[in-house]
Amino acid sequence: MTYKTILIDQLTACYNDKSWFIPLAEMLADLTVKEATTENESKQTIGAILNHLLYWNETWLERFKAGEIVLNHDIDNDETFSLRSDQSDELGWKETLSRLENVFGNWKTVLEESDEAKLTQQLPEYFNAPWWGVVSNLIIHNAYHIGQVMLLKKQIRKGL
Structure with missing residues (x-):
């Protein structure tokens, strides 16, 4: 196994390969815009979490x-959790879903086209971390928030 194959496997598991948990694409497939914009008691929405991702x-x-x-x-990281007013309608929701599909697909393509040398390249401007470490942490970050989306979806479906 290479860094590339591991990262692609992890990325795919987050977005569209059902393995240890339901992937994001499947989780969002039956979600309505109303559900995506419903706030829980902490004022969180699925749409805002998706914007952060x-x-x-x-x-x-x-x-x-x-x-x-x-x-x-x-x-300000908190600002990345904002929900724009144009995302509260069906067109905005479809755009959000399309952007998610595109970014996960583009990540997969870029990783497939990368060579191991790039993935092992150290980044002095980012704690001297290698690219594979940065991408791996991004994927872990995705998995964390995908778990939040799943819990919030369950809460919403049970009537909060």
């Missing part, structure tokens, strides 16, 4: 493709 996956994908890291220290 989109922000970090799209950001790190662009960094990976560019081959360099430009950190934005001005970003």
Whole structure:
């Protein structure tokens, strides 16, 4: 096994390969926009969690493709959990689902096309971590929030 095959396997398990848990694509397949925008007692919504996942996956994908890291220290991580008003309708929900499919698909493609040398490259601007470590942590981050989405979906379906 290589870093590449492990990362692709982990990424696929998060998005569309049912293994230890229900993958995100399957979890969202029957979710309505109303459910995605329903707040729990902590004011969390599935849509906001998905926006957070989109922000970090799209950001790190662009960094990976560019081959360099430009950190934005001005970003407030809480802001990545925002839900835009245009995401509260069917068109906005479909756009969110499409963006998720695209970013996970693009990650898979980029990883498939990468060589091991890139994955072992150290990133001095990011704690000197290797790319494989950064991508692996991003995937763990995805799995964590996918678990939150699953719990929130169950709460919503039970009437909170």
